[in-house]
Amino acid sequence: MSDFPCSEEIAAQYRLYLAGKARAAASLFPMTRSSDASFDSVSQQDQHAWRMAPLLSPLGMDTLLKQVSRRLQAPNAAVAGSLFVKMYARILTGAWKLLSVYNARVNLPLSQTTFIWPETADSAAILLPQADPQPLPARPDERCAARDQWLDRTIEDHLRPLLEAVSFRSGLSKAVLWENVFIYLHHGYGEWKRAAASEEESARLASDYEALAAEGRPFRIPGGSFEDPLHPGEQLRIRRTCCLKHTLPADGKPCYTCPNVNADDRIRILLAKHK
Numbered sequence: 001m002s003d004f005p006c007s008e009e010i011a012a013q014y015r016l017y018l019a020g021k022a023r024a025a026a027s028l029f030p031m032t033r034s035s036d037a038s039f040d041s042v043s044q045q046d047q048h049a050w051r052m053a054p055l056l057s058p059l060g061m062d063t064l065l066k067q068v069s070r071r072l073q074a075p076n077a078a079v080a081g082s083l084f085v086k087m088y089a090r091i092l093t094g095a096w097k098l099l100s101v102y103n104a105r106v107n108l109p110l111s112q113t114t115f116i117w118p119e120t121a122d123s124a125a126i127l128l129p130q131a132d133p134q135p136l137p138a139r140p141d142e143r144c145a146a147r148d149q150w151l152d153r154t155i156e157d158h159l160r161p162l163l164e165a166v167s168f169r170s171g172l173s174k175a176v177l178w179e180n181v182f183i184y185l186h187h188g189y190g191e192w193k194r195a196a197a198s199e200e201e202s203a204r205l206a207s208d209y210e211a212l213a214a215e216g217r218p219f220r221i222p223g224g225s226f227e228d229p230l231h232p233g234e235q236l237r238i239r240r241t242c243c244l245k246h247t248l249p250a251d252g253k254p255c256y257t258c259p260n261v262n263a264d265d266r267i268r269i270l271l272a273k274h275k
Helices: 007-013 058-072 077-100 138-169 174-194 199-212 263-273
Strands: 014-023 029-031 049-051 114-116 123-131 224-227 235-238
Touching: 049 235, 058 077, 058 138, 077 114, 077 123, 077 138, 077 199, 138 174, 138 199, 174 199, 174 235
Parallel strands: none
Antiparallel strands: 014 029, 014 123, 049 114, 114 123, 224 235
């Protein structure tokens, strides 16, 4: 865990942040002095900001998992690790939205990334230093090469070391953590394709999703599916692993994607979530 610049320094040091709101998909926003008061209030004296590199150490990760356990009332480190990764992945999905919807990329150096989760906020953010998005090349072959390079760098240099550190200190299988990330990306691409403004954008989204789950990448995860009652003709993914969210005392409810839920309960949970 580390300090975080006070609000007067944020605008100067950070150009972009990825923010995940409760009950909402991650989005990409410009960072301004008035972006979000709950983020601006985080100061060097607060214990709600973590530079990601120190979290790769056992002491750093243990500190984070204890904070997550306390705030979510997680019964053990495995649950805390799983739900931290879900929170982080929901936010990070904004970088893929930038890639596939807005056709641009942003570097995500883990060593320079800060995760903030203010005590009184129902949202969290990932802050990136000097993160100016760069447009992808116009030529299809050059774009595919640039996209694949970004995917591999983000997976191998950002996600893999983080998930391995979480798994090591929490005792949770890496398979659960990779699927925690993938489930948000899978959902995101479905939403973005549904909202695509043109056939060109829809084709780009389909191509990028195919690349994401290509052979040899950790997001090539088999899973079941069921018909989406809210979007006839579309399928929703069923996980292979359980994220353990149902063990939280304040929640106690499984996800509709959980592999341990029967078909009737799955539909009931989904419809209740979208009331």
